[in-house]
């Protein structure tokens with residue numbers, strides 16, 4: 001049954017609702033900015049550092065494997081570096097230059113150049129895979145040297 005009191009209530013809640021909703025929305029946005037994005041960045045920074053640490057391990061493993069003639073290890077490790085190189089750009093979303101990171105802001109000013117360095121790194125790793133498959137130790141040594149140079153080349157422009 002509709003009474004005058006009910007109608008007044010309806011008007012009251014109709015007037016109140018939009019404001020409450022917008023307040024809730026504003027709170028959600030503030031929470032997202034304060035916690036959500038920060039956490040996401042911290043995760044992605046930790047993940048990319050882990051990826052690069054694996055790279056450093058792989059470079060050592062490859063150098064040892066050239067010496068011992070364990071070419072399958074070279075193939076596996078160099079393929080790992082190539083597939084990580086392919087993912088590097090996606091681990092540097094905009095805004096992930098703050099926090100516990102040595103990424104330089106230049107990455108986002110010159111993202112195409114950064115992507116090109118990742119691509120060169122991937123190509124160098126794949127060249128080393130081909131060398132390991134051929135069994136030519138001289139080509140493997142040269143491949144490892146070029147691969148190392150492609151890591152350094154990105155670091156000197158984009159890493160603190």
Ligand code: HEC
Nearest residue numbers: 049052053055056101102103117118121150151154158159
């Ligand atoms: C396209 C650019 C790029 C390439 C290619 C690249 N790196 Fe890096 N590397 C970076 C950046 C940027 C950082 C800093 C990441 C951070 O602190 O958030 C980094 C960080 C590192 C770190 C430090 C990780 C840590 O725990 O802080 C190591 C070790 C490393 N790279 C080794 C390598 C090796 C080895 C290669 C090649 C096989 C390589 N990187 C190729 C850009 C690159």
